[in-house]
């Protein structure tokens with residue numbers, strides 16, 4: 001694996017993946033990223049130019065995608081419109097990027113015979129009841145709730161069809177909620193951290209009973225590399241680290257780590273169609289490919305994430321006021 005094309009490499013998980021690849025392998029990386037509001041070229045600033053090249057462009061641009069895929073040994077496809085709340089306000093870029101963009105990449109890897117790994121989410125499976133002991137597995141039926149998750153589900157189905165119909169050498173992974181450095185401050189954990197750091201109160205949707213299954217972004221990315229290099233073609237692998245917590249617990253832990261009272265947050269309007277609970281059973285990945293998460297303590301990973309946001313205010317400061325103004329319009 002000499003050259004890996006990483007789409008969305010200036011976004012949260014993609015940026016961390018590029019760093020993971022540089023730190024753990026000899027591969028060079030070409031990042032293809034449109035630098036939407038969610039992409040940040042500065043996230044790649046400190047990386048060595050002889051191993052990382054940023055191409056600013058759109059995954060829907062077929063000639064550009066064809067030329068970059070033709071120069072790569074493998075493609076890892078992170079680029080997406082990724083925020084549920086945005087998809088409720090305007091689904092249009094979700095349909096274009098998540099569906100047409102994935103189609104464009106699939107056609108290119110089909111032409112060039114290139115290895116392709118598709119990054120997806122546990123949200124394609126819909127949600128679970130709070131008191132249901134069940135967890136998602138690779139056999140769970142697709143049942144997405146939001147414009148975001150339905151376009152991710154559609155993109156997964158395109159990949160499966162391109163494997164079966166055209167013999168594309170693809171794998172798919174569906175991961176649970178990631179946390180860590182470089183995450184856009186619209187998302188739950190960095191929003192609350194930066195709220196406290198900027199003198200605002202954290203905002204909890206509804207009653208805060210909704211459960212998410214948290215995984216550190218480095219554990220996700222180690223799993224992606226494992227699947228890319230050792231996964232079986234045509235297979236789907238679920239990635240999760242047994243990190244179920246309800247949103248209230250997460251906010252209280254952030255407040256505790258920042259030395260604030262446990263109740264120093266506001267309850268705000270709930271998200272329409274808000275999924276209740278996600279939970280991943282990652283037995284297949286663990287037993288077949290031997291992956292295991294390295295971050296054993298959510299509190300330690302969260303504390304390190306808080307330290308990163310404290311030390312990198314310049315990275316998030318300019319986006320904060322606009323992000324909060326948009327939420328305020330929704331009563332959130």
Ligand code: NAD
Pocket residue numbers: 007008009010011012013014032033034035036037038039040057058059060077078079080081082083097101119120121122152174175176177178179183184
């Ligand atoms: P993000 O929003 O932080 O980053 C997305 C990146 O894609 C940005 O850099 C953006 O500029 C780029 N992009 C968007 N549209 C593009 C286009 N048309 N062409 C080229 N680049 C484009 O997202 P993220 O949280 O890093 O998520 C990455 C992937 O992981 C997504 O596919 C998402 O569905 C999936 N995922 C995320 C999570 C999570 O918790 N964040 C969990 C499971 C799966």
Ligand code: TDX
Pocket residue numbers: 082083084085120121122123176177178186187188189191203204205206208210211212247271
């Ligand atoms: O201010 C907030 N308050 C709040 O209570 C925000 C922004 C969110 N929430 C709740 C909604 C969710 O229950 O926190 C939970 C997490 O919200 P998000 O960070 O928006 O993530 P989620 O909707 O769960 O989706 C995430 O995980 C799966 C990623 O954004 C997706 O890209 C990924 O597919």
